[in-house]
Amino acid sequence: MKVMNMVIAINDALDIKLKEDPSIVVYGEDVGVEGGVFRITEGLQVKHGADRVFDSPLAESAIVGTAVGMAAAGLRPVVEMQFCGFVYPAFNQIISHLARMRNRSRGRFPMPVVVRIPYGGGINALEHHSESMEALYAQIPGLKVVIPSTPGDAKGLLISAIESEDPILFMEPKRIYRAIKQEVSEEKYSITIGKAKVLTPGTDVTVVAYGAMVREVQRALPRLKEAGISVELIDLRSIYPLDKETLAESIRKTGRLVFVAEEPTSFGVGSEIMAVASEEAFLYLEAPPKRVTAFDTIVPLPKGEHHYLISPEKIFYEIQKTVKF
Amino acid sequence: MLKEFDALKKKQFRILDNDGKVTSPKHFPEISDESLIKAYNDMLFARTADLMTVSYQRQGRIFTYPPNYGQEAISGAVAQVMRTDDWLVPAFREMGAWLAKGATLKDIFTYFMGYEQGNSWPQAHHFLPIAVPIASQLPHAAGIGYAINYQKKDEVVFAFVGDGGTSEGDFHEALNFAAVWKAPVIFIVQNNQFAISVPFRMQTVSEGIAIKAVAYGMPGIQVDGNDFFAMLATVREAFEHCRSGKGPVLIEAVTYRKGAHTTSDDPTKYRTQEEEEMWDKKDPMKRLRNYLLNKNLITPEEEKKLTEQFRLEVDRQFVEAENQPPYPLEDVFKYMYADMPDDLRKQQVEHERFLQWKESNA
Numbered sequence: 001m002k003v004m005n006m007v008i009a010i011n012d013a014l015d016i017k018l019k020e021d022p023s024i025v026v027y028g029e030d031v032g033v034e035g036g037v038f039r040i041t042e043g044l045q046v047k048h049g050a051d052r053v054f055d056s057p058l059a060e061s062a063i064v065g066t067a068v069g070m071a072a073a074g075l076r077p078v079v080e081m082q083f084c085g086f087v088y089p090a091f092n093q094i095i096s097h098l099a100r101m102r103n104r105s106r107g108r109f110p111m112p113v114v115v116r117i118p119y120g121g122g123i124n125a126l127e128h129h130s131e132s133m134e135a136l137y138a139q140i141p142g143l144k145v146v147i148p149s150t151p152g153d154a155k156g157l158l159i160s161a162i163e164s165e166d167p168i169l170f171m172e173p174k175r176i177y178r179a180i181k182q183e184v185s186e187e188k189y190s191i192t193i194g195k196a197k198v199l200t201p202g203t204d205v206t207v208v209a210y211g212a213m214v215r216e217v218q219r220a221l222p223r224l225k226e227a228g229i230s231v232e233l234i235d236l237r238s239i240y241p242l243d244k245e246t247l248a249e250s251i252r253k254t255g256r257l258v259f260v261a262e263e264p265t266s267f268g269v270g271s272e273i274m275a276v277a278s279e280e281a282f283l284y285l286e287a288p289p290k291r292v293t294a295f296d297t298i299v300p301l302p303k304g305e306h307h308y309l310i311s312p313e314k315i316f317y318e319i320q321k322t323v324k325f
Numbered sequence: 326m327l328k329e330f331d332a333l334k335k336k337q338f339r340i341l342d343n344d345g346k347v348t349s350p351k352h353f354p355e356i357s358d359e360s361l362i363k364a365y366n367d368m369l370f371a372r373t374a375d376l377m378t379v380s381y382q383r384q385g386r387i388f389t390y391p392p393n394y395g396q397e398a399i400s401g402a403v404a405q406v407m408r409t410d411d412w413l414v415p416a417f418r419e420m421g422a423w424l425a426k427g428a429t430l431k432d433i434f435t436y437f438m439g440y441e442q443g444n445s446w447p448q449a450h451h452f453l454p455i456a457v458p459i460a461s462q463l464p465h466a467a468g469i470g471y472a473i474n475y476q477k478k479d480e481v482v483f484a485f486v487g488d489g490g491t492s493e494g495d496f497h498e499a500l501n502f503a504a505v506w507k508a509p510v511i512f513i514v515q516n517n518q519f520a521i522s523v524p525f526r527m528q529t530v531s532e533g534i535a536i537k538a539v540a541y542g543m544p545g546i547q548v549d550g551n552d553f554f555a556m557l558a559t560v561r562e563a564f565e566h567c568r569s570g571k572g573p574v575l576i577e578a579v580t581y582r583k584g585a586h587t588t589s590d591d592p593t594k595y596r597t598q599e600e601e602e603m604w605d606k607k608d609p610m611k612r613l614r615n616y617l618l619n620k621n622l623i624t625p626e627e628e629k630k631l632t633e634q635f636r637l638e639v640d641r642q643f644v645e646a647e648n649q650p651p652y653p654l655e656d657v658f659k660y661m662y663a664d665m666p667d668d669l670r671k672q673q674v675e676h677e678r679f680l681q682w683k684e685s686n687a
Binding site: 125126266295307 | 459
């Protein structure tokens with residue numbers, strides 16, 4: 001075991017897989033010599049060679065498009081989009097090819113590609129650096145969307161993602177890249193994609209979160225406990241596939257659901273979670289399911305970001321309202 | 326110049342050598358002493374502001390900022406030519422051009438302090454907001470160019486991008502559209518040798534950016550972007566080319582980003598001191614300064630005094646930006662739609678209700 005933050009854990013997962021499988025290549029903007037703007041790939045080029053870990057020209061569409069080609073020809077690319085707001089030039093490649101090549105070729109060309117995307121707010125960033133648009137990707141048939149909330153999960157989930165035959169968008173909550181440190185095994189291990197994790201069992205209300213919001217919910221827990229509210233906290237880990245079973249089971253038990261995410265409210269992941277409550281646990285509900293999510297606005301620049309980000313106070317406020325309903 | 330230094334000839338256009346001596350008098354652009362001194366002073370102001378902004382960032386008084394250090398001559402030349410009605414389509418590293426367009430330092434500081442308000446440029450006419458997604462602004466320039474032609478206006482578009490941006494699809498698409506439409510757009514590529522850490526030679530194996538113009542069917546010229554006079558002569562000719570209905574021009578201004586990509590970046594990771602020293606000899610301000618000193622148009626004493634004045638002025642505007650009122654909740658919502666959906670209005674009201682609760686339950 002070694003103490004790791006998420007940056008080191010992701011680097012470790014990449015290192016383990018690069019060592020193990022010569023078909024893996026890692027590339028993107030500033031990924032090689034510099035080791036990425038967040039230092040995720042630091043040291044990997046020196047260790048594994050510039051033909052396996054390298055800088056690409058500046059073009060997101062071509063980064064994903066070439067990954068599709070490489071995968072068709074037998075490689076397993078792990079590519080980086082520098083920031084969540086810079087993915088959109090690659091959207092055509094993601095939706096038109098990466099997500100549907102397998103189906104279009106009737107299974108002949110599977111797409112074992114991982115697209116890593118640092119996402120989310122809370123780091124006082126420039127414009128186009130702070131958004132949480134995971135729902136855009138989760139709705140695309142053919143893709144899987146995975147989001148870790150701890151260093152240990154990041155390592156195990158990324159190893160599974162790299163080993164998957166399906167294309168995976170691996171979204172990294174950059175706000176907690178270095179904020180959480182924990183003991184992580186230095187050995188290779190994997191975590192099943194598509195299974196949520198019950199972090200704290202409880203009886204009064206099911207609270208569903210993922211990514212950086214798991215920590216914000218955890219910050220609200222002591223006050224909730226003080227108020228006599230027993231929370232069952234579930235970390236989704238994977239947006240698609242969605243672990244409906246774990247969710248439904250918990251909602252049926254507690255009768256209440258609060259969903260916490262930093263995505264815009266409308267047409268989001270939260271909308272899908274609300275659907276699980278009404279489709280799978282309708283008769284068990286004791287209060288209307290609630291979304292604690294961001295406004296349907298652009299993420300404000302740093303001086304306005306506190307209005308937009310979901311705070312532990314707001315999480316407490318909404319949970320107690322739901323419980324008191 | 327556009328003919329003489331046609332990109333296919335693979336020659337870089339240059340007038341001033343590293344010591345500030347004119348090596349090509351026949352190309353020297355006409356400019357009055359008064360205008361020249363003003364141009365230099367404007368560049369000095371921009372450089373002073375730029376260097377001070379980096380120190381403000383180090384003091385934690387401003388967020389991430391992309392320095393302009395070493396690239397001042399490009400914006401300095403554009404500033405001489407661009408008129409009030411001409412359009413400026415910025416990337417994010419051409420502060421001198423922003424100031425020439427009418428942006429104030431206070432606006433710029435406001436933006437990099439984390440308020441969208443700073444990107445609205447209330448006093449600048451025909452100036453789009455700064456574009457962070459690389460090269461995404463270039464199609465806008467072609468669109469503005471089409472509108473200018475359609476409306477039969479006498480306006481020219483100055484569009485900026487970096488060397489990294491030329492790898493994006495939008496670069497190709499915008500240049501092609503502009504050429505097909507004969508749009509009056511001057512595409513200015515600030516080739517500062519790096520896209521964050523990635524050196525130019527890894528961005529493209531083309532012999533330069535200017536030569537790419539040939540395939541789009543527009544003039545392309547590679548200029549020493551650290552040579553104020555060569556830039557001025559080129560921008561003027563490109564400007565007249567656009568105004569006379571001949572369509573767009575591509576200018577590759579070869580320069581060097583002496584600072585970091587942004588204040589979050591550490592260039593020692595990817596380049597050598599030797600290289601930095603080599604480029605330091607070509608510094609645009611030093612070269613123009615030497616020229617002006619040789620001509621007795623400025624004196625070190627005057628310059629020192631002026632720099633002090635500039636420092637005070639920069640600081641005055643910085644403190645003014647610092648002292649603005651807190652960002653109101655309303656500002657998150659009110660510019661989203663002309664016709665705001667009721668549901669969005671409700672989100673604001675609900676949040677206000679939470680804030681009231683928070684106040685009474687603190």
